[in-house]
Every structure is written in C-alpha cells, then in structure tokens.
Amino acid sequence: MDPKITEVSQTFERFKAAVVRNDFDACTRLLSQLKVLLTSFTSLPPLFQETSNAIHELTIARDIYEHAVVLSVKMEDQDAFERDFFQLKPYYTDARGRLPASPQEYPILGLNLLRLLVQNRIAEFHTELELLSQSALDNPCIKHAVELEQSFMEGAYHRVLSARQTVPDATYAYFMDLLAKTVRDEIAGCSEKAYDRLSTSDARQILLFSSDKELLQYVEKEHPEWEMKNGFIIFQKVKDSVPCKEIPSLQLITQTLSYARELERIV
Amino acid sequence: MTQDVEMADQAPPSKSLSSADPSVLPHLKEIASLIETGAYAREVRRISRAVRLTMVLRKKLKASSLGAFLNFVLVPGSDVHSRLSSFLPKEDEHDMEVDSATSGTLASVKHSLPELEIYCYLLVLIFLIDQKKYDEAKACSSASIARLKTVNRRTVDVLASRLYFYYSLCYELTGDLAEIRGNLLSLHRIATLRRDELGQETLLNLLLRNYLHYNLYDHAEKLRSKAPHFEAHSNQQFCRYLFYLGKIRTIQLEYTDAKESLLQAARKAPQAALGFRVQCNKWAIIVRLLLGEIPERTVFMQKGMEKALRPYFELTNAVRIGDLELFKNVAEKFSSTFGSDRTNNLIVRLRHNVIRTGLRNISISYSRISLTDVAKKLRLDSPNPVADAESIVSKAIRDGAIDATLDHANGWMVSKETGDIYSTNEPQIAFNSRIAFCLNMHNEAVRALRFPPNSHKEKESAEKRRERQQQEQELAQHIAEEDDDDF
Incomplete structure (x- = not known):
C-alpha cells in the first residue's frame, strides 16, 4: 500500500470519528489537512492520470468530499457546502466511467437542488436538473426536490411545508427549515395583496405560527405597515385601482421627440 | 493553367x-x-x-x-x-x-x-x-x-x-463527442489567435453543440458569454448559434430572450433545413407557452411540419384550455417524443402555466366563486385542495395574473371588475413598442446596406502587396519544409 494512501485513510478515519463526536473544530482541521493531502494524488480531477492506484484514490477522495458536504450541512455553512459540492461534482460527472456509483450520489445531488431552491437560484436549479438522467429523476431524493420546486412555483405552500415530514434524509432538515422561512415570507407577501383583511387567528394559521405572540413579533419585525385592529389584520393597500387620471406628460414628450428625431433621419 | x-x-x-x-x-x-x-x-x-x-x-x-x-x-x-x-x-x-x-x-x-x-x-x-x-x-x-x-x-x-x-x-x-472537446477548444483558441473568424464561429457552435449534447448548459453559457463576438460571416452558423443560445436561455428561465433567439433562428434558417426549423419551432412553442402566450394555429400548420409538431399542438391545446387532466394525459401520451426532444423537463415547468390559465378563465367567468369550486375546477389532486387553492390564488393575485381578492372567512374569491383598458396607459405603451420596433428595423436595414469595414484593404498599393505575398510564400515554404522534416 502506498504510504500516502495509508496516511490519507488514517486521517480520514480520525475525521469520521470527529464527525460522529460532532467535534466541528477537529473536523474542519482534519478536513483541510485531507484536502491538502489529496492534491498530491495525480489520478484525481482534473488530471485523471491512469495510475495503478487510480480507482482507490478516486474512491477515497470522493468519500472525503461527500463527508465534507454532509459536514457543511451539519455546520449550517452554505458557502462551504457550495465549495465542497463543486469539488465533489467532477467525481460524479467526469469520473462516472471509472468508478462504481456512490450510494450517496443522489442524496447529495438532491441536497444541492434544495440549496439552490432555498437561495432562490431557480435558473441554476434547472441547469442542474438538466444534467440528471430519467432514472435519477425517479430517485426519491431528487424527486423530493423537484416536487418542492413545482409546488413552490405554483404557490401550493402547504404542500411545501408538509414535505418537511417526508424528507428522504436527515440532512435535508436544515434546508427544509430555511425553506419554511422563505415560504412564510412568500405567504406574507401574497396575503398582503390578496386579502383586504384577515382575522388574527386566520392569519396565524395561514402564516403557520403556533401562537398569536409569534405572529405579533413577526408582523412587528417584517411588516410594520400592517395595521392590527379589533382582532383583525388590515393590510394597507395602496389604493391605486383608480385608473391613471393624470397624463404622464414628461414620458410623452420624450417619446414624441424621439419619433421626430428618427423621422428626420429617415427623411 | x-x-x-x-x-x-x-x-x-x-x-x-x-x-x-x-x-x-x-x-x-x-x-x-x-x-x-x-x-x-x-x-x-x-x-x-x-x-x-x-x-x-x-x-x-x-x-x-x-x-x-x-x-x-x-x-x-x-x-x-x-x-x-x-x-x-x-x-x-x-x-x-x-x-x-x-x-x-x-x-x-x-x-x-x-x-x-x-x-x-x-x-x-x-x-x-x-x-x-x-x-x-x-x-x-x-x-x-x-x-x-x-x-x-x-x-x-x-x-x-x-x-x-x-x-x-x-x-x-x-x-464520442466528449472525446474531442479538448481538441475543439484548442482549435478555437488557435482560430482566435489567427483571427480566423469563420473558424471561430464554426468552432464555437460545435463546442456549444458538444456541451448541449451532454446537457452541460452551465459550461455552454460560460463559454458563450466569454467567447469573442463579431458580426456573423455565415448565415447557417449564425442560425445555429441563435438556436443554441435560445436553448441555453430557455433552461435558464430567460424566456423573453430565448423566444427572440429561437424565432429569429427559425426565420433565418434556409428553407431546405427542415429538420432544423422543426427543432426551432418546437422549442419556440414551449417557450411561448411558458411565457403565457398561445402560439397561433398557423405555426403548427407550416408545410412539412404538421406531423412533427402534432404533440406540441395538443400540448398547446391543453394549456390553452387550462385543463390539468388533459395536460397530464398529453404529457404522458407523448412522453417518448418529448423525451427524445429533451423537452420533458420544460413540459414539467408548464404545469404551472396550465393552472394559471385555468385560474384566469375562472376569474373571467365568475364574479364570485368558492375556493372549493376553484379547487374542483382546477382538478388539484392534493390532500388539502382548498388550502392549496387559496395559496395558489393568492400567489396568482400577487403576480398580477388575475385581478381579484380573497375572502378567507367566507372562503371565496371575488373577481374585480375589469376596468376599461383604454382608460389606462396600456394602448400608449403598446403603440410605442411597435413604433420602436419599426424604427429599429429601418435603422438596421440602413446599416446593412453599408459596405463591410474591411473594404479599404483594396487600396493597398501594388508594391506592398507584392512584398507581402512574397513574405507569405516564403513562410509557407518554410512551413512546408518543416513539415517534411516532421514526417
């Protein structure tokens, strides 16, 4: 056995032990050590050299990055998640022909989709989605994220929140909590436009609060413009339903002038 | 001779x-x-x-x-x-x-x-x-x-x-497209260094095609946005470029731009390139549906395309009526076609538009309707249809798709009277955009009539030319000799 590989495996074992202990300081320290050690392996992306230990090295590197991604979720660090995920991705795409598929692949891809959804990066979400095969889309972890996005776009927020109970993996909980917050903001924004007024108890139900107190705190913090009166929330609607009475003269003038200028150019 | x-x-x-x-x-x-x-x-x-x-x-x-x-x-x-x-x-x-x-x-x-x-x-x-x-x-x-x-x-x-x-x-x-990607990239670099614009154009398209073949939209967009741009030399290559650009933008949800590129590609493509035009039309139809437009019937009746566009016609029909059940059936019926066109994921996105259209129809027909009925009409199959209907309607209201208010206590949706559109600025804005389009077209036509910028090269003096040609020939000979050595 190559001494470098032995060293990496040993450090990795210690790292895994630290993860189990939830000793995050030790984890991060060991992880950076591991990453430095990995740079000496030439069979890893982007070099992909065909060395005798290539498969072994690739497998262990993939394993390390998978753990790194999961660790970043545990530490609730989204930036670290993104970094580690991008380091991991070549092992799923470019090294597909060299390695047996990892059982962690779909859960992690699903996690990434969820992260993009939480960060409201829908365009990237769809770009990632295009990379997945039909069989991948049928995987429960991926499907979960895809259905969430759909419900989210449609506005079926209750479905989004009830998906919290059916998470395919424990690691998903962190992002689901973040998503719940996004959903609440969305609901608040929609309600403001859709209702004239809501009774406090209804509002509490719609905005998914367990007590009136939480609701009051939320309204004070996020929407101070809402008026609370006699057990009702009255949404301050801008009364702009009256069609535009005054003529937007400045805009009209600039438009007409530009027509004149263009016409002059033609004639 | x-x-x-x-x-x-x-x-x-x-x-x-x-x-x-x-x-x-x-x-x-x-x-x-x-x-x-x-x-x-x-x-x-x-x-x-x-x-x-x-x-x-x-x-x-x-x-x-x-x-x-x-x-x-x-x-x-x-x-x-x-x-x-x-x-x-x-x-x-x-x-x-x-x-x-x-x-x-x-x-x-x-x-x-x-x-x-x-x-x-x-x-x-x-x-x-x-x-x-x-x-x-x-x-x-x-x-x-x-x-x-x-x-x-x-x-x-x-x-x-x-x-x-x-x-x-x-x-x-x-x-084996993935194999040659590195080679194409280096060729593109060489073409750029040699100012071979036709080669750059061709190679850029080939690279985009290469990436899109593997659905690597991210890579494709990064390359496209960073590659040097110049006026197109070949119409065919330009059409291809527009098509790839349209595809990338569709995936990245920039539907308005995507529609523009796809329609332009379909229009500019030579008549003989039927397959290409069919592809452009397929994508353009989906993008227009995603934008909430309904393509005209004539789009589907173009010569030689009726059969290929049939699945998309039925899809459009389902979206137009706003019937989720019908939409689901069509998507299932033609799933193999959509799969081979690689539009399946886009069609999944359309579900949302079907609901919107259905909702708009309801909002136009009824001045007041209970949310239970809305859920029934939209055929939402979920464990809690009324709550879903309520949030869907409220989102549609916020996005401006329908003009209505919700009454939670009574559980109904009240549509607002549709105001007279001619009392607003709407017609003025529409008129303005049309004038702008015409003026722009005129300006571009005028610009197209001008001579290409490099026509002044003709004025190069005879002597200079001879000198240059000699130099070039020497270089060519030199290269040829080098080649001989290599072999």
Whole structure:
C-alpha cells in the first residue's frame, strides 16, 4: 500500500470519528489537512492520470468530499457546502466511467437542488436538473426536490411545508427549515395583496405560527405597515385601482421627440 | 493553367473505361483548378465557391473517381497521398496502377498546395461519412485536424471550417463527442489567435453543440458569454448559434430572450433545413407557452411540419384550455417524443402555466366563486385542495395574473371588475413598442446596406502587396519544409 494512501485513510478515519463526536473544530482541521493531502494524488480531477492506484484514490477522495458536504450541512455553512459540492461534482460527472456509483450520489445531488431552491437560484436549479438522467429523476431524493420546486412555483405552500415530514434524509432538515422561512415570507407577501383583511387567528394559521405572540413579533419585525385592529389584520393597500387620471406628460414628450428625431433621419 | 486543361482532357478517357460515373472526375478537377487560382490570387470567395460546388457532387462521389482525383492532385507516394488512399476501399488493382502511372508523371511537375491537400482531406472525409464508415472517418478527420493546426493561410479557413464541422459530425455519429472537446477548444483558441473568424464561429457552435449534447448548459453559457463576438460571416452558423443560445436561455428561465433567439433562428434558417426549423419551432412553442402566450394555429400548420409538431399542438391545446387532466394525459401520451426532444423537463415547468390559465378563465367567468369550486375546477389532486387553492390564488393575485381578492372567512374569491383598458396607459405603451420596433428595423436595414469595414484593404498599393505575398510564400515554404522534416 502506498504510504500516502495509508496516511490519507488514517486521517480520514480520525475525521469520521470527529464527525460522529460532532467535534466541528477537529473536523474542519482534519478536513483541510485531507484536502491538502489529496492534491498530491495525480489520478484525481482534473488530471485523471491512469495510475495503478487510480480507482482507490478516486474512491477515497470522493468519500472525503461527500463527508465534507454532509459536514457543511451539519455546520449550517452554505458557502462551504457550495465549495465542497463543486469539488465533489467532477467525481460524479467526469469520473462516472471509472468508478462504481456512490450510494450517496443522489442524496447529495438532491441536497444541492434544495440549496439552490432555498437561495432562490431557480435558473441554476434547472441547469442542474438538466444534467440528471430519467432514472435519477425517479430517485426519491431528487424527486423530493423537484416536487418542492413545482409546488413552490405554483404557490401550493402547504404542500411545501408538509414535505418537511417526508424528507428522504436527515440532512435535508436544515434546508427544509430555511425553506419554511422563505415560504412564510412568500405567504406574507401574497396575503398582503390578496386579502383586504384577515382575522388574527386566520392569519396565524395561514402564516403557520403556533401562537398569536409569534405572529405579533413577526408582523412587528417584517411588516410594520400592517395595521392590527379589533382582532383583525388590515393590510394597507395602496389604493391605486383608480385608473391613471393624470397624463404622464414628461414620458410623452420624450417619446414624441424621439419619433421626430428618427423621422428626420429617415427623411 | 494550360497544363491543367490538358490534364483534365487527358484523364477522363483513361478513367472512363473503369469508373462507373465518369462525369464526377472532370468536375472535381475543375474545382481543384478553382481552388488553385483562389489560393494563388488569395481570393477566399473562389474557395467558398469550390466548397459549394463540391456539395452538389457529394451524392455522386465514388471510391474510384476519388482515388483518381487523389492521384491527380497529390504527389503519389507522398505521405498525404498514401494516408488518404488507405481510407478508400480497395478496388481492382489494375485500375489503380494505370491511374498512378498516367497522372503520376504529370502531377509530380507541380508541388501540391496546402489548400488542395486540405481539400482532399475534406473530400475523403465527406465520402467516408456518406458511406457510413465512421471509424475510418474519425481517423481521417483527426489526421486532417492535425495537419490543419500547422497551416496558417486565410484561404484555408473556408475549407478548415468545413473540416471542423465534419470532424465533430463523425464523432457525434459514433457517440464520442466528449472525446474531442479538448481538441475543439484548442482549435478555437488557435482560430482566435489567427483571427480566423469563420473558424471561430464554426468552432464555437460545435463546442456549444458538444456541451448541449451532454446537457452541460452551465459550461455552454460560460463559454458563450466569454467567447469573442463579431458580426456573423455565415448565415447557417449564425442560425445555429441563435438556436443554441435560445436553448441555453430557455433552461435558464430567460424566456423573453430565448423566444427572440429561437424565432429569429427559425426565420433565418434556409428553407431546405427542415429538420432544423422543426427543432426551432418546437422549442419556440414551449417557450411561448411558458411565457403565457398561445402560439397561433398557423405555426403548427407550416408545410412539412404538421406531423412533427402534432404533440406540441395538443400540448398547446391543453394549456390553452387550462385543463390539468388533459395536460397530464398529453404529457404522458407523448412522453417518448418529448423525451427524445429533451423537452420533458420544460413540459414539467408548464404545469404551472396550465393552472394559471385555468385560474384566469375562472376569474373571467365568475364574479364570485368558492375556493372549493376553484379547487374542483382546477382538478388539484392534493390532500388539502382548498388550502392549496387559496395559496395558489393568492400567489396568482400577487403576480398580477388575475385581478381579484380573497375572502378567507367566507372562503371565496371575488373577481374585480375589469376596468376599461383604454382608460389606462396600456394602448400608449403598446403603440410605442411597435413604433420602436419599426424604427429599429429601418435603422438596421440602413446599416446593412453599408459596405463591410474591411473594404479599404483594396487600396493597398501594388508594391506592398507584392512584398507581402512574397513574405507569405516564403513562410509557407518554410512551413512546408518543416513539415517534411516532421514526417
């Protein structure tokens, strides 16, 4: 056995032990050590050299990055998640022909989709989605994220929140909590436009609060413009339903002038 | 020149005995002389014409006439000649001997131009692809690309861009596109350094195609946005570019821009390119549906496209009615078509539009409707339809899709009276955008009438030109010598 590989495996074992202990300081320290050690392996992306230990090295590197991604979720660090995920991705795409598929692949891809959804990066979400095969889309972890996005776009927020109970993996909980917050903001924004007024108890139900107190705190913090009166929330609607009475003269003038200028150019 | 004519006259008789189609060879020789004059006079247009003429002959190419042509143009026994002939299927030995004997003496008189050499590669490559000999085609194209990297002449650019295209095509046909990605990237870099704009254009498209083949939209967009831009040289390449651009933008949810590029690609594409136009239309239809527009019936009735667009027609119908059930059925019925068009994921996105349309219909028809009925009409199959309906309606209101208010206590939706649109600024805005469009079109038409910016090159003095040509020739010779050393 190559001494470098032995060293990496040993450090990795210690790292895994630290993860189990939830000793995050030790984890991060060991992880950076591991990453430095990995740079000496030439069979890893982007070099992909065909060395005798290539498969072994690739497998262990993939394993390390998978753990790194999961660790970043545990530490609730989204930036670290993104970094580690991008380091991991070549092992799923470019090294597909060299390695047996990892059982962690779909859960992690699903996690990434969820992260993009939480960060409201829908365009990237769809770009990632295009990379997945039909069989991948049928995987429960991926499907979960895809259905969430759909419900989210449609506005079926209750479905989004009830998906919290059916998470395919424990690691998903962190992002689901973040998503719940996004959903609440969305609901608040929609309600403001859709209702004239809501009774406090209804509002509490719609905005998914367990007590009136939480609701009051939320309204004070996020929407101070809402008026609370006699057990009702009255949404301050801008009364702009009256069609535009005054003529937007400045805009009209600039438009007409530009027509004149263009016409002059033609004639 | 006279020698060429002589040879052209002499060769056919010797050939007509053996080859099945004697008419091809003289044509090929004509093309060769066209390339020769083009190369000496540095006139790119002659070479483009030669390429066009070749495409006419494409169907008639035979191994025998090709072999004879190779003997005629290339020095027999040279590296290129033996390599290229090895790709051609063996035929009667006797014929080959006669050919090399007759033309060998004549051809050895002149040295072969790089243009002609590249042209031979192109010809053999096209022939191999048409004969479905993809493995030989791959070998041949790789050899030609290796040769191309060493040739730096503007007159080769046209031929080179065709070669790049077939290079990528034969790898695509065998499903190994990923293999050549690195090579294409380096070729693109070389073309950029040599200011070979036609090559850049072609290679950029090939790269985009390469990425999109594997759904690598992210890579494609990054390359596209960073690659140098200039005015298109070839209409076909521009159409392709627009199509790829439209696809990328669709995936990244920039529907308005995507629609523009896709429609432009469909309009600019030549009439003969039916398959391409069908693809453009398919994507354009989906993008318009995603934008909430309903494409007109005439789009689906275009000549030669009715059958291919049928699934999309039914899909449009489902979206137009706003019937989720029907939409689901259509998506399932044609899922294999959508799968092969790789539009499945886009169609999943459409579900949201179906709901919106359905909701809009309800909002127009009823001034007040209970949320239970809304859920029933939208056929939402979820455990809690009323709550879902309520949040869906409230989102639609916020997004401005419908004009209504919700009454939570009574559980109904009240539609607002639709105001008179002519009392708003709406018509004014629509009018303005149309005028802007017309003015823009006029300006672009005027701009298109101007001469290209590089026409001043004609004024280069005779002496300077001679000097330049001499330098270039020396360089070419130098390169040719280097090549000989290499082999």
